[in-house]
Amino acid sequence: MNTYVGSTVRKGAAASNPGNLPLADLSMRSDIQGLRAIAVLAVIIFHANKAWLPGGFIGVDIFLVISGFLITSIILRQRADGRFSFKDFYLGRLRRIVPAYLVLLTVVAGVMSALLTPADFSYFKKSLNAALYFNSNHYFAGFGDYFAPSAHELPLLHIWSLAVEMQFYLILPLFLVLIPARLYKWLLPTLAVLVTAYVSYRLADAANRQATYFSLLARIPEFLVGSCLTVLRPGGLSSPRLASALAWLGLAAVIGSLVWIDESRAFPGWIALLPCLGAALMMASRHGPVSRFLSTRPMVWIGGLSYSLYLWHWPVLAGIRYYTGRYELLPVELLWFALLTLGLSYLSYRWIERPFRSARDRRATLARVLVLGIVAVPLIATSSKVNRSMVAPLPVEQTRYAVDAEICHGKIVGDCIRGDRAGKETLLVLGDSHAAQLNLFFDQLGRINHSAARIITGSSCVTIQGFDFARLPDWAQPACTAQIAAAAPLIRSADKIVIAAMWQYQVQSPAFLQAFEQFLEATDARDQKVLVMAQLPMFDSDMQRMDRFAQLHLPISRKLNDQWQAANRTIADIVARHPSARFLDLSAAPLFSSAPFFDNTLIYYDKHHLNETGARRYAELAAPFFRDF
Numbered sequence: 001m002n003t004y005v006g007s008t009v010r011k012g013a014a015a016s017n018p019g020n021l022p023l024a025d026l027s028m029r030s031d032i033q034g035l036r037a038i039a040v041l042a043v044i045i046f047h048a049n050k051a052w053l054p055g056g057f058i059g060v061d062i063f064l065v066i067s068g069f070l071i072t073s074i075i076l077r078q079r080a081d082g083r084f085s086f087k088d089f090y091l092g093r094l095r096r097i098v099p100a101y102l103v104l105l106t107v108v109a110g111v112m113s114a115l116l117t118p119a120d121f122s123y124f125k126k127s128l129n130a131a132l133y134f135n136s137n138h139y140f141a142g143f144g145d146y147f148a149p150s151a152h153e154l155p156l157l158h159i160w161s162l163a164v165e166m167q168f169y170l171i172l173p174l175f176l177v178l179i180p181a182r183l184y185k186w187l188l189p190t191l192a193v194l195v196t197a198y199v200s201y202r203l204a205d206a207a208n209r210q211a212t213y214f215s216l217l218a219r220i221p222e223f224l225v226g227s228c229l230t231v232l233r234p235g236g237l238s239s240p241r242l243a244s245a246l247a248w249l250g251l252a253a254v255i256g257s258l259v260w261i262d263e264s265r266a267f268p269g270w271i272a273l274l275p276c277l278g279a280a281l282m283m284a285s286r287h288g289p290v291s292r293f294l295s296t297r298p299m300v301w302i303g304g305l306s307y308s309l310y311l312w313h314w315p316v317l318a319g320i321r322y323y324t325g326r327y328e329l330l331p332v333e334l335l336w337f338a339l340l341t342l343g344l345s346y347l348s349y350r351w352i353e354r355p356f357r358s359a360r361d362r363r364a365t366l367a368r369v370l371v372l373g374i375v376a377v378p379l380i381a382t383s384s385k386v387n388r389s390m391v392a393p394l395p396v397e398q399t400r401y402a403v404d405a406e407i408c409h410g411k412i413v414g415d416c417i418r419g420d421r422a423g424k425e426t427l428l429v430l431g432d433s434h435a436a437q438l439n440l441f442f443d444q445l446g447r448i449n450h451s452a453a454r455i456i457t458g459s460s461c462v463t464i465q466g467f468d469f470a471r472l473p474d475w476a477q478p479a480c481t482a483q484i485a486a487a488a489p490l491i492r493s494a495d496k497i498v499i500a501a502m503w504q505y506q507v508q509s510p511a512f513l514q515a516f517e518q519f520l521e522a523t524d525a526r527d528q529k530v531l532v533m534a535q536l537p538m539f540d541s542d543m544q545r546m547d548r549f550a551q552l553h554l555p556i557s558r559k560l561n562d563q564w565q566a567a568n569r570t571i572a573d574i575v576a577r578h579p580s581a582r583f584l585d586l587s588a589a590p591l592f593s594s595a596p597f598f599d600n601t602l603i604y605y606d607k608h609h610l611n612e613t614g615a616r617r618y619a620e621l622a623a624p625f626f627r628d629f
Contacts, residue, residue: 032066033303034294035282039063040306042258044313047158048337049328055261058275060161061222061268062254063310065279067165068172068226075176076230086173088362093169095365099356099372100311100348101162105131106376108155108315113387114552115319117544119399121387123148127156128380134166141214144475147606153322158314160214167216168223184231192224200269209266210474218268225276229284244288246281251290253278308345308353316340323549325541325607391551397612398602399544401437409436409457410479412486416454419446428494429455430463430487434535435500437609444619449627453498454490458483462501464491466515496629497523500533502608503567513574520578531629532575534585536592536618538564538608543596558596561607584625591621 039059046056078084105128112124123145130139137160151157179187199218202208212218257275265271282290293299302309320333329337356368393399402409408416417426419442429435429442435457442453456463460472461480465488469480491497506512523530538561549556568585575583586592596604603614610618 029283030295030300031286031291032070032283032294033306034296034299035062035066035279036303036306037299037301038254038294039066039279040309041302043310044341047314047317048334050263053258054263055258055275057263058254058257058261058272061219061272061276062279063161063306064165064168064219064222065226065229065276066283067168068223069229069280069283070226071169071172071223072176072227072230075173076181079177079181084173084177086177089173090169091362091365093166094369095356097162097166097307098369100308100352101159102372102376103348103352104311104315105156106379109380109383110386111315111319112155113383114390115322115548116387117542117548118388118393119147119544120149120153120322121384124155125384127154128383131156131159131163132380134163136160136163137167137214137216138163141211142475144210144473149322150327152327153318155315155318157318158310164214164216164219168220172223172227188224188228188231192221192228195224196221196270196273200266203266203269206470207474207477213267222268222272222276225273225280226283229280240287243285244290247285247288247290250278250281250285254282305345305349308348309341312344312348313337313341316344322545323554325545391548394544394547394602395613399605399611401605401609401611401615402439407436407439407457408455408483408486409433410459410476410483412456412483416456417452418442418455419452420450421452423449423451425451425495427451427453427496427498428487428490429453429457429498429500430491431457431500432460432462432502432506433457433609434502434533435498437605437615438498438500438533440612440615441610441619441622444616445623445626448619448623451626456483456487456490460502460505462499462506462512462516463487464499464515464519466518468509468511468515471509471511492526494528496529496531498531498533501535502538503535503571504538504561504564504608507567507570513570516571517574517577520574520581524578524580528580529629530575530578530581531626532571532581532583534568534571534583534587535564536587536608536610537561537595539596539604540607542606543602543604544606547602564608582629584622586618586621586625589621591617 039062042053042056042059042062044056045053046059050056075084075089078089109128112121116124127136127139130136136156140157140160148154176184195217199212199221202212202218254275257278261267261271261275282294285291316337317329320329320337321327324333356365406413408414418439423446427442429438435455438453439455442451442455446452458480459476461467461469461476461483463480463483463486465484467480467484469477469484472480506516520530540559540561541557543558546556546558565587568587572583572585575581591598591603596602598614598617601613603610603617605611605614
């Protein structure tokens with residue numbers, strides 16, 4: 001929102017001031033624009049590379065403090081003047097936020113309809129639908145899918161904070177108008193403390209952290225810190241020396257938070273109060289070097305552009321990362337990121353933000369927004385059709401490794417048996433998604449060897465006792481523990497066990513290596529035969545994406561990952577110590593010599609999973625070895 005509110009206190013306003021509150025002076029606050037600049041630059045640096053500024057994400061929380069301060073000040077000022085109107089308030093928020101936001105969604109939908117594979121676009125479209133009614137925070141709170149694009153490739157992930165802001169705007173005016181003004185001074189701080197305490201309690205359980213992080217409730221204290229600043233000391237501090245000292249203290253709290261707080265901490269909760277109170281001190285202290293620095297022309301210019309910078313920087317980053325398949329960008333890619341972000345942000349500010357923000361006529365504003373919606377909504381609605389029509393679709397068997405609803409991956413479906421049910425024995429197959437990709441493998445193997453397999457797997461989860469599931473994403477942990485529990489009684493009774501996994505990921509955990517060793521020791525003691533399958537060649541680029549980029553005539557490169565072979569050797573060394581276990585490595589077979597293709601047919605689903613075609617070909621290759629086993 002603007003830092004210039006454009007209202008002054010009329011004569012005699014103090015008489016109508018509810019509760020005799022000391023109302024904030026909301027003439028142009030250049031220092032607040034400068035604080036916005038710090039917030040948006042912190043966010044952009046963090047998103048460009050989190051190692052550069054571990055706590056840069058708290059820039060969002062600083063924005064929320066500023067919002068709480070300004071919106072509370074606007075409402076109380078207009079209420080004091082006797083001219084507060086819910087209609088005018090929400091029209092102001094609509095004019096400030098929606099036009100640039102809607103243009104962003106439309107442009108990003110158009111670009112992503114060309115760039116994303118149909119599978120990846122389906123995830124994007126769900127986030128787009130949620131974004132249209134400012135529900136992104138709830139969508140991403142429950143987001144979790146192993147085969148979804150990585151978080152840093154999700155073009156609309158960042159707008160969860162705008163959803164939170166809009167939701168808060170629905171609550172705050174009602175609260176401030178309906179609650180007697182004399183209660184503000186103690187009710188607002190008390191509410192902030194109580195909500196912070198509850199949020200911190202929720203964050204103590206790691207399973208709640210993702211949902212809590214994206215929730216409106218977790219951010220209410222941050223808004224209220226700004227509201228409290230309006231109610232308690234809105235006019236600044238009377239002593240310039242004290243004001244300057246507190247401003248330095250606030251700046252130190254913000255800078256310290258940017259360096260000290262990182263993603264490993266339970267956030268927001270109590271820890272979020274440090275940067276929020278620091279930002280509040282900087283806003284309250286309008287004297288001294290800190291305030292003068294924030295009010296410099298470059299800082300004010302960046303602060304004025306901050307909304308558009310925030311909107312555009314993340315989709316640009318996500319698009320580059322999706323195309324390159326890498327989180328860390330090369331210098332030339334960082335340059336493109338900077339130029340595109342600045343250019344798009346300036347165009348958005350100059351041609352969208354400013355014209356809509358300066359419009360004072362209510363009907364003209366609504367008409368402009370309506371016209372923008374009439375243009376944008378059909379373009380967004382047809383984006384899925386555009387996505388499917390731009391590139392000839394791959395055959396369905398090359399776009400998956402199995403039908404998710406039919407396999408016991410993260411859940412139990414029926415008896416989990418694949419292959420020839422009339423076979424004389426049934427293998428027990430355990431592991432993560434590299435075992436799940438073998439469902440079609442064992443169907444084909446059953447036809448060749450007349451055998452069956454019961455396959456129980458989990459995302460990133462090797463389904464054996466002792467697996468260190470706590471290192472998995474929150475959304476994957478419950479399914480992992482459930483699958484381990486389902487497999488446990490079958491392990492004890494099985495004659496023969498097959499284990500497959502993405503060893504490249506699993507060997508990074510000493511706790512897993514210990515659990516794997518103990519598992520093999522137990523199978524030795526029970527004289528159970530175990531076949532451990534090697535990880536197949538892995539690439540640094542997603543194969544379906546490469547196919548799409550090639551059809552769009554974009555430059556592409558396919559490169560083998562350099563870690564999977566070392567991981568195979570680590571697992572092979574462990575297996576060699578156990579007489580009941582064997583290690584099967586067919587990665588050097590002709591089938592994989594020209595991977596990700598074989599006979600000019602794509603056999604990979606993504607960077608490291610076979611598709612259905614590849615799984616069947618792999619079964620034909622492995623059939624003699626399984627016959628011996």
